[in-house]
Each structure stands twice: as C-alpha cells, then as structure tokens.
Amino acid sequence: MASTLALLSILFSIFFMLFTLIEATHNTTEKTQPIIIPLGSFLAPKGENTSWQSSSGHFAFGFYPKGNGFAVGIWLVNPSENTTTVVWTxxxxxxxxSSKSMLNLTEQGLLLQNGNRDSAMNKDLRDDSEENLVSKASMHDSGNFVLYDENSTVIWQSFDHPTDTxxxxxxLTAADDYLISSVSESDHSSGRFYLGVQGDRSVAAYPFYSFRSDEDAYWDSNTSHQMYGQQLSLDIKGFLCVNAAICDPLNRVYPYSSCTPESPDHHSQCFNHTNKPRKKSNNATSIYRATLxxxxxxxxxxxxxxxxxNNSSRVVMLWKALNETCLVKGFCGLNSYCTSNISSDAVCKCYPGFILSETKSNPKLPMDCVQKHSKDDCESSEGTALYNYTNFKNMSWGDIPYSVIPVMNMKTCEQACQEDCVCGGAIYTNTSCNKYxxxxxxGRVQNDSSTVSVALLKIRSSTTAIISPPTSNNTNVPKPEVVVESKRNLIMILSLTLGVVALICLVFAVSVFFxxxxxxxxYAMLSESEKLEFTEECSLRSFSFDELEKSTGGFSEEIGRGSFGVVYKGKRGNNNKSIAVKRLEERITDEGERxxxxxxxxxxxxxxxNLVKLVGFCIEGSKKLLVYEFVSKGSLANLLFEGETRLSWKDKMKLALDVAxxxxxxxxxxxxxIIHCNINPRKILIDEAxxxxxTDFGFARLSKRGHSRTKIGDGTSRYLAPEWQKEDASVSVKADVYSFGVVLLEIICRKRSIDMNNISSADEIPLSTWVxxxxxxxxxxxxxxxxxxDMDWKILERMVKVGLWCVQDHQSxxxxxxxxxxxxxGLKDIPVPPSAARLLE
Structure with missing residues (x-):
C-alpha cells in the first residue's frame, strides 16, 4: 500500500512539472526573438518602407492613412480580411x-520630417532622458514598440503611453495612465470618453469634458486598495483584471500582470470570458485587446x-462593461436623452420644445439641443402661465437635483416646478419631487427600471389665451377670444424693426458723407505744402539744413561711416540731447524726392x-539728411573685435535675441x-542698457538702379547670402537669416568671419566651416x-546649432x-544641422 502511494506521488509530481512547463511555454509572450531595427532605418508613407512588422507579422509600426494625410501608429494586421485595427497612435x-514625410531612427529617437516644413521630434517617440542615446529598436509580437540603448536597456516603449487600447x-498603473476613446473608427484623435486609475480608488470611466466626480462616472470597477493602489491589467490569456497581483490566490507577481477569476476579494475584480464558447483549432493564435x-x-x-x-482570422467580442450604450453618460448632449432597445442602437433625441443646435464649436463633443423660444419673464404671474408640462415615464437625469421636496402627488410636484423660475424640469416618485x-x-430612458418615476419637463406654450372682461349684462357679450401668435404679427414686428434700422443707417450714411x-x-488745403503733408504722414520733425549744421558744429564730429553715408554726432533742444545725423551719399540723394x-x-x-528710432529728416534740394536717436555704446563690431569688455554667455544670448x-x-x-539686405556687426548698435x-534698415531700395548687388555690403560680402552673387536671383527675408547666422557665429567666437573672395592662404577657412x-x-x-x-555649454551648443542652420547655402x-x-x-527642438559648406548646384 505504501509503495503504491509513493508511486502515485511520483507520477503526480512528474505530471505537475510537465503541466507547469507546458503552461510556462504557452504563456511566453514572445515566441520568437523580435526583429532588430538598426539606426539609420527610415519609413515613408508611400513606397516599400511604410512599416516595421513584428516577427509574427501580426503587428506593424509605421504610417497609416488619416483623412487626407497619414499618421504614425501601431496596428493589428488581419490578412484574410485585408484590414487593420489601430491600437496605438x-x-x-x-x-x-503629408505623403512627403519621413520617419528616421536616430540616436535621439524617432525624428519625423514633415514635408518641406522644419523637422520636429515626435514627442510620443522620443527619449525623456537626455543622457541615454538610442542604439536600436524593435516591434514585439506583443504589440509593444521599444527603443533600446547600447546596453539593450529599454529607454522607451509604447506600452507606457496607451491611447485607447x-x-x-x-x-494602467499610475494616476496619469488612462485610456481616451477615439473620435471615430477612422479618426483616432482624442474623443469624448476617459477611463483611468483614480488614485487608491477604483478604475472608472467618465465623459472627457466633465468634473470626473462620482456622479459623472458611468462605470467603475468597485474596488479600492490603500496599500497597492489601483491597476488595470490585461494578461496574455485574455483576463481583464483590476489589481491583478491581488487577484491571484497566492499573491504572486508575474512579469506581465495575470489573474484568475477564482477567489476575488473586495479589493480586486476580474472580468473574464470563461462562460463564452470559443471555437478554434489547436494551432490558432489569440491576441487580446481591451479598447475604450x-x-x-x-x-x-x-x-x-x-x-x-487555415490562413484565416476573425475578431470576437468577449466582454463589455455596459450592456446598454445609453448607460454611457455624455453619449448624448445637453437637453437631449438617449433611448434604445435590444434590436436597435442607441438614439439621441431632443426633448419637446427643444431643437438641434446648429452650431457645434468642438467636434469631440456631442450635439446639444437648445430651446425653440427665448426665455420669458417668469417672475410675473402671466409668465408662469406660459408653460405646459410633458411627462416621460422611467426617465432619469444624471445631474444632482438642486432641490428635493416631499410631495403627495404628481400635481403638487408640477405646481412646485411651475412656481419656481429656476426649475427646468422635475422627476416625481411616490415620495419626493426632485427639481433640476x-x-x-x-438623460436616458430606463428600460428595466425597478422604481416607477415620471419626468415632468417644463415647455413653453405656443398659444396665449386672452379673455375679454364682461362690460354689462347684455346677452351679446362676446365670447372669450383665443388669440394665436400668427405670421401676421411676426411680419408686422419684423417690418417695424427693419424700418427703424433703415432709418438709423440712412442718418449714419448722411453724417459720414458730410x-x-x-x-x-x-486735406486739400494742407496738400499745398508737400513737406507738411510728408510730416503729417510719417509723424517726423522736419529740420532745416542750417539747423542741423549748427547742431553738429558744422558736421565736425564723425562717429560712423556706412554704406549710405556718414554719421555725425550733434545736440538739440534746451537739454542738449544727443542725436545722430546721417548725411546721405549722392547715389541716394539723386533719387526723386517723392x-x-x-x-x-x-x-x-x-x-x-530693437530698432534705432528715426526722429527727423531734412530735404533741401540735393541735400538729404536723417536724424536718429543717439546710441551711446557704439557698434557691436567695436564690442566684439576691438574692445576688452568681457561678455558672459547670458549677455551673448541676449544680444543675439535682440537682433533676432x-x-x-x-x-x-x-x-x-522690410528686408535689411546688409546685416553685419557695424549695423547693430548698443545702448546704455x-x-x-x-540701424540702416529700409535703405536697400534707395540704391541707384544698376548698382551692383555685391557692392551694397561695402566690403562686408562675407555676411551676404550666396544668392547675392547672382544678379537674376530673387532675394527674400532668408538673405537676412544668412547674415544673422554669420553675426551669431561671430558673437559666439568673437572672431571675424573670413571673406570667401579674400582668402590669402590655405590655412584660412570661413568661420562657419571652422565652427x-x-x-x-x-x-x-x-x-x-x-x-x-560662467561657461554654459547648453547655451553654447544651442547657439552653434542655430547659427549653422542659418548659414545654409540653400534658402529653403x-x-x-x-x-x-x-x-x-529653448522652446523648440533643434535638429542636428548638416554641413555649412556650399553645395554645387
């Protein structure tokens, strides 16, 4: 007997070990090794490389159609039906x-280049840590897209950022993990409903645009746990569980959350499908998803x-949270109610006295209903008589009533709402009247309501009865006359209103004419003096030549010399305020006065x-002068190349931002x-602060016709964009961007850029190339x-990358x-710039 028991014990142990091994093999989430995606791989919406598939071919990551364009996401592939089910976006x-976009796998993550626009890092596909660089990626058979570093450590995965599935x-483990439904089956933007973990309370679903209070929730897991917090899990066997680790009788934690429906306690809940028959072969593969x-x-x-x-597939719905769609709060909009039956889908209807709103500001919100008529003066006794009531049996409203009063019958409840101008409707039960x-x-119609309730909806009456009072005992007293709001009265009111409006418009037009x-x-009288007209137009002071000659001491103190003239320092006014007077060259003054x-x-x-202010002018024949505010600290060129003033990196950044x-x-x-066309450090002045x-902006068009475009720089051609070298090429604002880039690199290095036309030795290279x-x-x-x-390497790197982007040869x-x-x-990501060397056309 003892030997028989020992043999049975050994056989049972062997059977248990085999069962455990088979179960472990069955529970393996990745049956094959995931396919490694190396750096430099790319995807495009059209062509051969549109997606990266998992080793099983059931999941794919890449571009899928969205409206007239494309989106990036993960989807399940159904080969037999040639359809896809998007599970993440x-x-x-x-x-x-656009179809011209491209997705590149780089060390910084996945870089999305959208057509001709500036490249931008996809925020859902980037590494949050600046220290970890991406080494490779893979699309797992579980539907998880993963980015790894060089040590094969996961630094980002799509499982951490769910959308609606x-x-x-x-x-879903943390308070910031949640599911948001999609707008439609084809548009996977954020929709109208939200499901998430509510701290240590249960997992609950709400309308997205709600206060997310207990009254707004239309489904919850009825679980709570102070120690572990909440967790909504879907295991690989298809069990959807709350607090999966607690669901397990042995309290074991698995690599992936798994649960069993046996022995759940009040802290946990398992939603299983064990009672649903499922017909499939032994070789069939099942993938489970839970979708809001x-x-x-x-x-x-x-x-x-x-x-x-065979090579076929099908989709089976195993479980749903609510048996009726009308139980979803927010499925219908304001002043509407939801009704459905077993054989039909849910339908939203407006209450009597309400019509569908013609305007809808947010496509993610349901369509609302509005009252047909404007609100009347309810305070008067005549106003309260303008309302009738419509009754709805088994109607419920989700809002909290603002007043609950005990009543004996429905007539009393109706009277209480009639006398209350705030009341829009009431729900009567056998014991109380709830006013809303x-x-x-x-609003929804309850098909299986156990409590008999009647909703009393307050509706404005379309007719008003006016009874003529009796004047005598004459038997010919007219009967009570019912006056109905007719089209004739409406036309009379509209005609009177339009007549008044037309009269007001006529008076206004006559006054405007005179x-x-x-x-x-x-203005005709003022036009006799062209200088006065010019002064009124641009709000500048007109100076005489003698006045400016006196204020500058006979143009004796020269403080600058530029492309368009010489600048002198002067004084004006009782307080001897300093001014700068520019005497323009002949090629400028030869232009017509107009x-x-x-x-x-x-x-x-x-x-x-950040512009030098123009305060006055002088026009006397061929003598043309401009009067500017005086800027005391001189030019940026003197500050960078000739002075010994120490500049911190914050000072350099401030100067660069001022110019920008x-x-x-x-x-x-x-x-x-205005295109400046001649930005260089000598055209940038520094004031006391x-x-x-x-300065010198707006002068490009004053140059004489036929003047060489390369001469406008006045010896500063190193700041000119490459398109300036072509006489027939169009010049845009991107020419100023190029000049700014050269100035920015000079601010960084405090070195002059070398003119490409004046390189004296092979050792000399342009500043942009060296940087x-x-x-x-x-x-x-x-x-x-x-x-x-005070070296700030982040500011240095940011300024260098921006400068290299600005000095690109191609304008685009x-x-x-x-x-x-x-x-x-630092408010916009900066991609790695390409080489600034000039490319051959």
Whole structure:
C-alpha cells in the first residue's frame, strides 16, 4: 500500500512539472526573438518602407492613412480580411502629415520630417532622458514598440503611453495612465470618453469634458486598495483584471500582470470570458485587446489567427462593461436623452420644445439641443402661465437635483416646478419631487427600471389665451377670444424693426458723407505744402539744413561711416540731447524726392525696441539728411573685435535675441515687410542698457538702379547670402537669416568671419566651416577664446546649432526668424544641422 502511494506521488509530481512547463511555454509572450531595427532605418508613407512588422507579422509600426494625410501608429494586421485595427497612435491630436514625410531612427529617437516644413521630434517617440542615446529598436509580437540603448536597456516603449487600447501584458498603473476613446473608427484623435486609475480608488470611466466626480462616472470597477493602489491589467490569456497581483490566490507577481477569476476579494475584480464558447483549432493564435470604444464602452476583444487550421482570422467580442450604450453618460448632449432597445442602437433625441443646435464649436463633443423660444419673464404671474408640462415615464437625469421636496402627488410636484423660475424640469416618485435646472444632462430612458418615476419637463406654450372682461349684462357679450401668435404679427414686428434700422443707417450714411467731405476739403488745403503733408504722414520733425549744421558744429564730429553715408554726432533742444545725423551719399540723394519720401515714410512707421528710432529728416534740394536717436555704446563690431569688455554667455544670448527680434519685426510684424539686405556687426548698435538695436534698415531700395548687388555690403560680402552673387536671383527675408547666422557665429567666437573672395592662404577657412568642424568633432571648447568661469555649454551648443542652420547655402534650409527665436530660447527642438559648406548646384 505504501509503495503504491509513493508511486502515485511520483507520477503526480512528474505530471505537475510537465503541466507547469507546458503552461510556462504557452504563456511566453514572445515566441520568437523580435526583429532588430538598426539606426539609420527610415519609413515613408508611400513606397516599400511604410512599416516595421513584428516577427509574427501580426503587428506593424509605421504610417497609416488619416483623412487626407497619414499618421504614425501601431496596428493589428488581419490578412484574410485585408484590414487593420489601430491600437496605438503617436501624437494622436496632431494634424495629419503629408505623403512627403519621413520617419528616421536616430540616436535621439524617432525624428519625423514633415514635408518641406522644419523637422520636429515626435514627442510620443522620443527619449525623456537626455543622457541615454538610442542604439536600436524593435516591434514585439506583443504589440509593444521599444527603443533600446547600447546596453539593450529599454529607454522607451509604447506600452507606457496607451491611447485607447491596452494589449495582453499591458497595464494602467499610475494616476496619469488612462485610456481616451477615439473620435471615430477612422479618426483616432482624442474623443469624448476617459477611463483611468483614480488614485487608491477604483478604475472608472467618465465623459472627457466633465468634473470626473462620482456622479459623472458611468462605470467603475468597485474596488479600492490603500496599500497597492489601483491597476488595470490585461494578461496574455485574455483576463481583464483590476489589481491583478491581488487577484491571484497566492499573491504572486508575474512579469506581465495575470489573474484568475477564482477567489476575488473586495479589493480586486476580474472580468473574464470563461462562460463564452470559443471555437478554434489547436494551432490558432489569440491576441487580446481591451479598447475604450468610440461610444465610451470598454470592450474586450479576441483576435484569432489561423482559425480552423487555415490562413484565416476573425475578431470576437468577449466582454463589455455596459450592456446598454445609453448607460454611457455624455453619449448624448445637453437637453437631449438617449433611448434604445435590444434590436436597435442607441438614439439621441431632443426633448419637446427643444431643437438641434446648429452650431457645434468642438467636434469631440456631442450635439446639444437648445430651446425653440427665448426665455420669458417668469417672475410675473402671466409668465408662469406660459408653460405646459410633458411627462416621460422611467426617465432619469444624471445631474444632482438642486432641490428635493416631499410631495403627495404628481400635481403638487408640477405646481412646485411651475412656481419656481429656476426649475427646468422635475422627476416625481411616490415620495419626493426632485427639481433640476437647465441644461438637463445625462438623460436616458430606463428600460428595466425597478422604481416607477415620471419626468415632468417644463415647455413653453405656443398659444396665449386672452379673455375679454364682461362690460354689462347684455346677452351679446362676446365670447372669450383665443388669440394665436400668427405670421401676421411676426411680419408686422419684423417690418417695424427693419424700418427703424433703415432709418438709423440712412442718418449714419448722411453724417459720414458730410464728415468725409469736410475732411477732404481740409486735406486739400494742407496738400499745398508737400513737406507738411510728408510730416503729417510719417509723424517726423522736419529740420532745416542750417539747423542741423549748427547742431553738429558744422558736421565736425564723425562717429560712423556706412554704406549710405556718414554719421555725425550733434545736440538739440534746451537739454542738449544727443542725436545722430546721417548725411546721405549722392547715389541716394539723386533719387526723386517723392521716392525718397515714400521710403522714409516706411522707415518712420517702424517702432520697436530693437530698432534705432528715426526722429527727423531734412530735404533741401540735393541735400538729404536723417536724424536718429543717439546710441551711446557704439557698434557691436567695436564690442566684439576691438574692445576688452568681457561678455558672459547670458549677455551673448541676449544680444543675439535682440537682433533676432528686430529682424522678426522687420520681416513679419511691421506694416510693410522690410528686408535689411546688409546685416553685419557695424549695423547693430548698443545702448546704455546693453540692448542691441538695428540701424540702416529700409535703405536697400534707395540704391541707384544698376548698382551692383555685391557692392551694397561695402566690403562686408562675407555676411551676404550666396544668392547675392547672382544678379537674376530673387532675394527674400532668408538673405537676412544668412547674415544673422554669420553675426551669431561671430558673437559666439568673437572672431571675424573670413571673406570667401579674400582668402590669402590655405590655412584660412570661413568661420562657419571652422565652427562646423568643431561641432562635428565634439570639440566646442575650441570656440572659447578666454577662460570663462560662467561657461554654459547648453547655451553654447544651442547657439552653434542655430547659427549653422542659418548659414545654409540653400534658402529653403534656413529657418524663419520666428523659429530662430524659439530655438534660441529653448522652446523648440533643434535638429542636428548638416554641413555649412556650399553645395554645387
């Protein structure tokens, strides 16, 4: 007997070990090793490389159609039906990208280049740590897309950023993990419903635009746990569980959360499908997903591949959170209710007295209903008589009633709402009257209500009875007459209103005509003096030549010499305020007086803290002079190359941003777009507050016709963009961007850029080329000319990358000034710039 028991014990142990081995093999999430995606791999919306598939071929990562463009995401492939089921989308609320986009795997993560626009890092596909660089990627058979570092450590995975679906082996654990439904089956942007972990409370679902209070929740797991917190998990066997580790009787924690439906306690809940028959072959593969669908209902699906032994597939819904769609709060909009039956889908209807709203500001919100008539004066006794009531049996509203009063019958409840102007409707039960304000929310008809309730909806009556009082005992007293709101009264009111409006418009038009005529006569008198007209137009002071000659001491103190004339220092006014007087050259003064006035008018309309202010002018024959505010600290060239003033990196960044903001104003924000065409350190002045100001803007069009474009730089051709060398090439604001890039590199290095036309030896190379060589070799320390204790390497790298982007030979590669400012301020990611060397056309 003892030997028999021992033999049975041994056989049982062997059987248990085999069962455990088989179960462990079955529970392996990756049956084959994932395919490694190396650095440099890329995807495009069209062509051969549109996606990266998992080793089983059931999942794919890449571009899929979205509207008129494409989106990046992960989907399940159904080969027999030739359809896809999207389970994850990157940057789901971003606009669709064009067919010219490209997705590259780089050390910084996945870089999305969208057509001709500036490249931008996809925020859902980047590494949050600046220290870890991406070494490779893979698309797992579990549906998880993973980025690894050089040690094969996971630094990012799509499982950590769910959208509307969780897959087998995936969990929602933290308070910021949640599912948001999609807008529609084809649009996977954020929709109208939300499901997430509520701290140590249960997992619950709400309308997305709600206060997410207990009253707003339309489904929850009815679990709570103070020690472990909440966790919604879907294991690889298809069990959707809350607090999966606690669900297990042995309290074991698995690599992927798994649970069993046996022995759940009040802290946990398992939603299983053991009672549902499933027909499939032994070779069939099942993939499970739980999705918060478009209608707000959480459903569990099984995708069966190789069904019945052939190359086929099918999708089976195993479980859903709610049996009726109308139980989803927020499925219908304001002042509407949801109704459904077993054989039909849910339908939203407006209450009587309400119509469908014609405007819908947010496509993610349901359509609301509004009242047909405007609100009447309910305070008067006549106002309360304008309302009737419509009754709905088994109607419920999800809002909290603002007043609950005990009543004996439905008539008393109706009277209580009639006398309350705030009351929009009431629900009567056998014992109470619950009053609600408008708008009514979460309305639905309860098909299986155990409590008999009647909803009393307050509706404005369309007719008003007016009874004529009796005047005598005469038997011919007229009967009570019912006056109905007719079209005749409406037409009379509209005609009277239109007549009053027409009269007001006529009076207004006559007054405008005579006012305009008076102003025309006034300006005709002023037009006799062209200088006065010019002064009124540009709001500048007109100086005489003798006045300026006296204020400058006979033009004795020269403080600058530029492309368009010589600048002298002067004094004016009782306080001897300093001014700068520019006497323009002959090639400028030869232009006609009207052309000169037109250009000076455009300059005078510019007002910005980073532009030198024009305060006056002088026109006397061929003598043309401009009067500017005096900027005391001199030019940026003197500060960088000739002075010994020490500049911190914050000072350098401030100077660069000042110049950039001034150029942005000239390019995009002033009344008339102005291209400077001659940006260099001598055209940038520094005031007492160390603010950089741009001068000599607006003069490019004053040059004489036929004047060589390369001469406008006045010996500063190293700052000119390559397109300046071509007489027939169009010059845009990107020419100023190139010049700014050269100035920015000079601010960084405090060295002059070398003119490409004046290189005297092979050792001399342009500054941009030298900076790029230092950047590419990781030797930015070579750019530092002095020992600097406050060295900020992040600011240095940011300025160098922006400068190299600005000096690209091709205009299309240079960023706009708005993006230059955002990149310098650290508000926009800066891709790695290509070589600044000039490319052969």
């Amino acid at each position: 990157a940057n789901r609320d971003a606009p669709a990208v 969780i897959l087998g082996g995936q969990s 669908d478009v209608d707000g209902n959480l459903r569990l699906y099984e995708h069966q591949f190789h069904f019945e032994g 304000r408008l708008p009514l929310i979460y 006012t305009y005529r008076r102003q025309v006569n006034r 052309e000169f006035q037109a250009e000076i008018t455009a300059i005078a309309r510019t007002h910005h803290r 903001r001034g150029l942005l104003y000239l390019h995009e924000e002033c009344d008339v777009r 160390w603010t950089a100001k741009i 790029y060589q230092c950047f590419a070799s990781g030797q930015l320390n070579k750019l530092i000319t002095h020992n600097e204790n 590669l240079r960023p706009a000034m708005k993006n230059v400012i955002l990149m310098l301020e």
